[in-house]
Amino acid sequence: GAVVSQHPSRVICKSGTSVKIECRSLDFQATTMFWYRQFPKQSLMLMATSNEGSKATYEQGVEKDKFLINHASLTLSTLTVTSAHPEDSSFYICSALTGTGYQPQHFGDGTRLSIL
Amino acid sequence: DAKTTQPPSMDCAEGRAANLPCNHSTISGNEYVYWYRQIHSQGPQYIIHGLKNNETNEMASLIITEDRKSSTLILPHATLRDTAVYYCIVRVRRNTGNQFYFGTGTSLTVIP
Numbered sequence: 729g730a731v732v733s734q735h736p737s738r739v740i741c742k743s744g745t746s747v748k749i750e751c752r753s754l755d756f757q758a759t760t761m762f763w764y765r766q767f768p769k770q771s772l773m774l775m776a777t778s779n780e781g782s783k784a785t786y787e788q789g790v791e792k793d794k795f796l797i798n799h800a801s802l803t804l805s806t807l808t809v810t811s812a813h814p815e816d817s818s819f820y821i822c823s824a825l826t827g828t829g830y831q832p833q834h835f836g837d838g839t840r841l842s843i844l
Numbered sequence: 845d846a847k848t849t850q851p852p853s854m855d856c857a858e859g860r861a862a863n864l865p866c867n868h869s870t871i872s873g874n875e876y877v878y879w880y881r882q883i884h885s886q887g888p889q890y891i892i893h894g895l896k897n898n899e900t901n902e903m904a905s906l907i908i909t910e911d912r913k914s915s916t917l918i919l920p921h922a923t924l925r926d927t928a929v930y931y932c933i934v935r936v937r938r939n940t941g942n943q944f945y946f947g948t949g950t951s952l953t954v955i956p
Contacts, residue, residue, distance in 0.1 A: 835887035
């Protein structure tokens with residue numbers, strides 16, 4: 729149980745392109761989803777918290793107009809990197825959390841984004 | 845915002861127990877400790893979590909000190925596949941909900 733699917737697993741595109749990443753909870757309803765970013769040999773950095781039906785909460789230093797998050801249903805959240813540039817190249821990972829108590833978050837397998 | 849500190853790296857002989865420490869001295873009374881591991885280029889995998897009692901599952905054991913300021917993850921019989929970065933995380937409560945902040949983690953290498 730508690731499977732989170734992230735798609736696509738890898739994206740290579742030209743500078744200036746917008747890229748959408750999907751995060752789905754397959755066998756549970758996720759009231760909250762998180763988006764993380766990870767650079768090589770570094771830890772995960774929380775970018776934003778997404779609650780179903782409400783606006784995402786962004787961490788300090790993360791541009792909300794650059795990283796658009798939509799959490800329109802209890803099983804799907806999307807992250808759109810708008811007008812991507814080479815410095816946006818990174819490993820993006822989502823996780824999902826049920827609203828019940830202190831259950832752990834469960835992670836997708838990540839998306840490797842490369843901007844040329 | 846990371847509320848945990850861990851040694852950056854550890855080695856363990858295959859078949860032996862791997863004991864990974866974590867310091868969370870500022871933990872609040874109702875905050876849980878979560879352990880995850882990440883193998884290169886994959887999403888973190890959940891291992892175990894606990895509040896104040898010791899916990900055990902099919903993957904590992906979690907020992908939390910009585911004052912809750914530190915904990916130890918125990919992999920009883922480490923295998924080569926246990927080589928990964930292990931993260932100890934405390935959930936942070938905010939008005940907007942709960943967030944999880946990752947520290948730097950411990951890179952565990954299991955040696956044949």
